[in-house]
Amino acid sequence: MCRIGAIKSRHYIHASQALQLMQSQQEGHDNSGFAMVMQDLGGIFEGYKHLPTLSMACTDQGLKTAEDMMHAAGFQRVLQWVPEVNPEPGLDINAMPNYVFETFDYPKPYKKASDQEKQELLLDMRLQLRTVLEDDEQGYVYSFWPDVVTLKEIGDPRDIGTYFNLWQPDNKFTARVITAQCRQNTNYDIVRYAAHPFFLQGYTALANGENTFYQKNKEMQRKLHRGYIGFESDSQCFLYTLHYVHRQLAWPLPYFKHVVTPLPFDEIGRRDDHQQLQGIRQSLAHLEINGPNTIIGVLPDGTLFTCCDPKKLRPLVVGRSADVVVFSSEVCGVNQILPDRDWETDIYPNEREVVIIGNDLEVQRWRQ
Amino acid sequence: METMKVQDITPNDMPWKLRYEASRCTLCGSCVAACSFRAIAPKVERRRLVWSEGDYPEPKQRFSAVPVIRQVNSLTNYCRGCGICEKVCPNDAIGPVRNQDSRHPIVTRCLAGDSVKRGGRKNLEATVRTLDRLRVGRISQMTDPSLDAQRHTFDLLAPFGRILPPGKLPFTVGAGGNLEVTGQSPPVRWIYPVIIGDMSIGALSWRMWEGVAMAAAYLNEECGLPVRMCSGEGGVPIKLLKSRYLKYMILQIASGHFGWNRILKTMPHMVEDPAGVMIKIGQGAKPGDGGLLPAQKVAEHIQAIRGVPKADLLSPPNHQGLYSIEESVQKMFLSFNAAFKFRVPVAIKVAASSTSVAVFNNLVRDPYDIVGGFFLDGIDGGTGAAHEVSLDHTGHPIVSKLRDCYLAAVAQGRQGQIPLWAGGGLGRTGDLAADAFKMICLGASGVFTGRLILQMAGCVGNDMGRCNACNTGLCPAGITTQEPALAHRLDPEKVAQNIVNYFLAMDQELKKLMAPIGNSSLPVGRSDALVSTDRGVAERLKIQYVC
Ligand code: SF4
Ligand code: SF4
Numbered sequence A: 001m002c003r004i005g006a007i008k009s010r011h012y013i014h015a016s017q018a019l020q021l022m023q024s025q026q027e028g029h030d031n032s033g034f035a036m037v038m039q040d041l042g043g044i045f046e047g048y049k050h051l052p053t054l055s056m057a058c059t060d061q062g063l064k065t066a067e068d069m070m071h072a073a074g075f076q077r078v079l080q081w082v083p084e085v086n087p088e089p090g091l092d093i094n095a096m097p098n099y100v101f102e103t104f105d106y107p108k109p110y111k112k113a114s115d116q117e118k119q120e121l122l123l124d125m126r127l128q129l130r131t132v133l134e135d136d137e138q139g140y141v142y143s144f145w146p147d148v149v150t151l152k153e154i155g156d157p158r159d160i161g162t163y164f165n166l167w168q169p170d171n172k173f174t175a176r177v178i179t180a181q182c183r184q185n186t187n188y189d190i191v192r193y194a195a196h197p198f199f200l201q202g203y204t205a206l207a208n209g210e211n212t213f214y215q216k217n218k219e220m221q222r223k224l225h226r227g228y229i230g231f232e233s234d235s236q237c238f239l240y241t242l243h244y245v246h247r248q249l250a251w252p253l254p255y256f257k258h259v260v261t262p263l264p265f266d267e268i269g270r271r272d273d274h275q276q277l278q279g280i281r282q283s284l285a286h287l288e289i290n291g292p293n294t295i296i297g298v299l300p301d302g303t304l305f306t307c308c309d310p311k312k313l314r315p316l317v318v319g320r321s322a323d324v325v326v327f328s329s330e331v332c333g334v335n336q337i338l339p340d341r342d343w344e345t346d347i348y349p350n351e352r353e354v355v356i357i358g359n360d361l362e363v364q365r366w367r368q
Numbered sequence B: 001m002e003t004m005k006v007q008d009i010t011p012n013d014m015p016w017k018l019r020y021e022a023s024r025c026t027l028c029g030s031c032v033a034a035c036s037f038r039a040i041a042p043k044v045e046r047r048r049l050v051w052s053e054g055d056y057p058e059p060k061q062r063f064s065a066v067p068v069i070r071q072v073n074s075l076t077n078y079c080r081g082c083g084i085c086e087k088v089c090p091n092d093a094i095g096p097v098r099n100q101d102s103r104h105p106i107v108t109r110c111l112a113g114d115s116v117k118r119g120g121r122k123n124l125e126a127t128v129r130t131l132d133r134l135r136v137g138r139i140s141q142m143t144d145p146s147l148d149a150q151r152h153t154f155d156l157l158a159p160f161g162r163i164l165p166p167g168k169l170p171f172t173v174g175a176g177g178n179l180e181v182t183g184q185s186p187p188v189r190w191i192y193p194v195i196i197g198d199m200s201i202g203a204l205s206w207r208m209w210e211g212v213a214m215a216a217a218y219l220n221e222e223c224g225l226p227v228r229m230c231s232g233e234g235g236v237p238i239k240l241l242k243s244r245y246l247k248y249m250i251l252q253i254a255s256g257h258f259g260w261n262r263i264l265k266t267m268p269h270m271v272e273d274p275a276g277v278m279i280k281i282g283q284g285a286k287p288g289d290g291g292l293l294p295a296q297k298v299a300e301h302i303q304a305i306r307g308v309p310k311a312d313l314l315s316p317p318n319h320q321g322l323y324s325i326e327e328s329v330q331k332m333f334l335s336f337n338a339a340f341k342f343r344v345p346v347a348i349k350v351a352a353s354s355t356s357v358a359v360f361n362n363l364v365r366d367p368y369d370i371v372g373g374f375f376l377d378g379i380d381g382g383t384g385a386a387h388e389v390s391l392d393h394t395g396h397p398i399v400s401k402l403r404d405c406y407l408a409a410v411a412q413g414r415q416g417q418i419p420l421w422a423g424g425g426l427g428r429t430g431d432l433a434a435d436a437f438k439m440i441c442l443g444a445s446g447v448f449t450g451r452l453i454l455q456m457a458g459c460v461g462n463d464m465g466r467c468n469a470c471n472t473g474l475c476p477a478g479i480t481t482q483e484p485a486l487a488h489r490l491d492p493e494k495v496a497q498n499i500v501n502y503f504l505a506m507d508q509e510l511k512k513l514m515a516p517i518g519n520s521s522l523p524v525g526r527s528d529a530l531v532s533t534d535r536g537v538a539e540r541l542k543i544q545y546v547c
Helices: A016-023 A043-048 A060-072 A115-137 A157-163 A214-221 A236-248 A254-260 A265-269 A274-283 A331-337 B030-034 B084-088 B104-112 B206-221 B244-248 B260-269 B300-306 B325-339 B356-364 B388-393 B398-411 B432-441 B451-457 B492-517 B535-541
Strands: A003-014 A033-041 A052-058 A076-081 A098-105 A139-146 A148-154 A174-182 A198-200 A203-209 A293-298 A304-308 A317-320 A324-328 A353-357 A363-367 B016-020 B040-051 B060-071 B094-098 B117-121 B134-136 B158-161 B171-173 B179-181 B188-191 B194-196 B249-253 B276-280 B346-351 B374-377 B382-387 B420-423 B446-449 B530-532
Touching: A003 A016, A003 A203, A003 A293, A003 A304, A003 A331, A016 A033, A016 A157, A016 A174, A016 A331, A033 A043, A033 A157, A043 A076, A043 A098, A052 A060, A052 A115, A052 A148, A060 A098, A060 A115, A060 A139, A115 A139, A139 A148, A139 A198, A174 A203, A174 A293, A198 A236, A203 A236, A214 A236, A236 A254, A236 A293, A254 A274, A254 A304, A254 A353, A265 A274, A274 B179, A274 B188, A304 A324, A317 A331, A324 A331, B016 B060, B030 B040, B030 B084, B084 B094, B117 B388, B134 B432, B134 B492, B194 B206, B194 B492, B206 B244, B206 B451, B206 B492, B244 B249, B276 B325, B325 B346, B346 B356, B356 B374, B356 B398, B374 B398, B382 B388, B398 B420, B398 B432, B398 B535, B432 B446, B432 B492, B446 B451, B451 B492, B530 B535
Parallel strands: B194 B446, B249 B276, B276 B346, B346 B374, B374 B420, B420 B446
Antiparallel strands: A003 A174, A003 A324, A033 A148, A033 A174, A052 A098, A052 A139, A076 A098, A198 A203, A203 A293, A293 A304, A304 A353, A317 A324, A353 A363, B016 B094, B040 B060, B117 B382, B134 B530, B158 B188, B171 B179
């Protein structure tokens, strides 16, 4: 079973916090991988928040191919960070030769482009890189977006941490929002892309559960947006639905929950907004998830939230202090990060609830 | 002794012969009275009895005239194998036996010089059905536990009406951060995923129709199952049109437009909108053939409802004046949508055909968003009356065609926008829940059934040529007849009770199928839940092959 977690903090925190959050829950997962997305970056990336960073794992050939493509597209590199690795013998990690985090300036013609145009460009570029690098498994492109880095690896999370020197806190590799998950998705093939969190144009999603409408979701999403590809994991569908509802349809966040976990018809019928809810339920029927799931999502503005399917067989607990909020599949994860918090303020979200953490760390709880 | 010529028709030319044991027969006459086809009659036979009483042969003989029951030698009054005589015989003295050596298909044509007609169903192949080669093979365990069919709440509802693509929903974000409705959407009704198929009052006896309508109302009002019934072509009694029960009725218009004069005239007096309108273009059991109500079934009340004299009522094979799909959309759909002021969904019913996908594609791309359902009817369905050659040899199986249409919608990202409803031979094994569930997994929003409803009411016909005399107006069960004496054999309340109970059983069974795949809403298009033990079927339907 997956274990998922997220930390949102007023101050920058080091990636080791995410490792610790997940490591404490290691009995609940199979130690087969580790993945995280860091948003609102500090440390070496802090000065480049408005410029896109490419997160990639690749071979030497893949690196060259990618850099040539970026160059040809007019992107100019302004920062490169290659983590120092510890290839100690005996580590359980299926490492790629290169891990690259490179920040680029936009191509000249885009200097004055709108945000919208830039966002489409970044997506197109990532999709092109991904397609080209897929040949001979030259590399994996996880994200290409301002103020975001992504790391995904196959192996024991503890060893992955050692390999990347992530156990040692420093002030170089930090962020205000980190989402993380342990375990490769083993329902389908073990491929690097299959590990959550998934990221698309500012949106992040990760989930613990089983999307029984995976096939329906996938068939529908394939036609909705060019960025909805891969489908290596059934949880990817949650990201695409979040992106579709919140960004493409521009509906407020509560409607995401109404799309993935619609209310029963008789309840819809009793509500004032029944026209909207019925319209959503019928037009987006193929994006329903209908299976036990807990989802964690991050919006482009840094808002962190969680919601779950009404079948609610997957727990999640929210713990908080004045400066930090932690989401964790198991309470031991929260205890690890916030041992001194007032645990009476912990929240165990119910199946009808969305819990939202804004940038001021204020907690909102919405009933569906 | 009668003189027989080889060309004369005798029982061994017929599809059924009678087994008769004179020694058990008490000559009560029940069978003769009950045989609506007059296929048996009392007759007197001359018998000779020879006996000898002494120690050595000293034969004596006696002749006597004995009354017996005999099969009639006639092509008009021939035995249909309905078994009613057997049912009513107190002594088990009589009953039909299938005649393997029947010459019936030849002799009827030779003698009548006319095409053979019958009611019922396709009778040719008795192969394993495609649906029986499918199993629900994706069982939830461990990671997503099965649901509890008894305790969990299930949303067993299917849409009838045009569903907008999400981007076209008329919503805008209001000041309070909520979506507000800023325009019109087409009407959509969420109804039970099994519609009682279109059988007209005319094809059915008024008592049968009443029983079905009663069942529909009871299911809605007492059982909480929003089951809808389609009127069939031929109108609806005025009393029902003016009643609140109209909301459970889908009104059908077919090429004959029978009954619509009355419906239109009653519109100002309607207190409820009908559940929907269905434009019938074709019927799966006899594609290319229009409706056919033989004169013998056009009784007085049928003449009144349809507004016609007593004559063969033939609906043309197509809607006169519709020559293209564009026209069908613009003319028929717009006018029927407009008739009920765009409050009532309008759907279309077509016979499954190798061209169905093309028709469906055209409708799904219609820019007016007014086609509210695509009812696809397969070859294995039944019918009140048709030419045998059409019944047996024209048509297209439903399963792959439904799947093709669904996948065509998927390829365009338009799945669900025009709900697909499938019918035609579903529930043939008596288990409609399994068939419906599998069709839903293959992409149907729901299914419709007609013939099975007749069987719930007591129809004795089957797919192997038994009875199938619905065209004669002499239905022995009182279901497809307008003869008062025959219709009174049927108790409408019992019909309603059987249908209601069948639906309640089916509802439980549908839940029993939803639970193991872990779904509380209908798994429309969840073909990953199905597996097939037949490689060809698996490949054709794009599902997993298992062995
Ligand atoms: S089986 Fe039916 S049709 Fe044949 S003799 Fe008996 S009652 Fe008449
Ligand atoms: S019993 Fe009536 S409805 Fe059934 S096949 Fe015979 S004639 Fe038709």
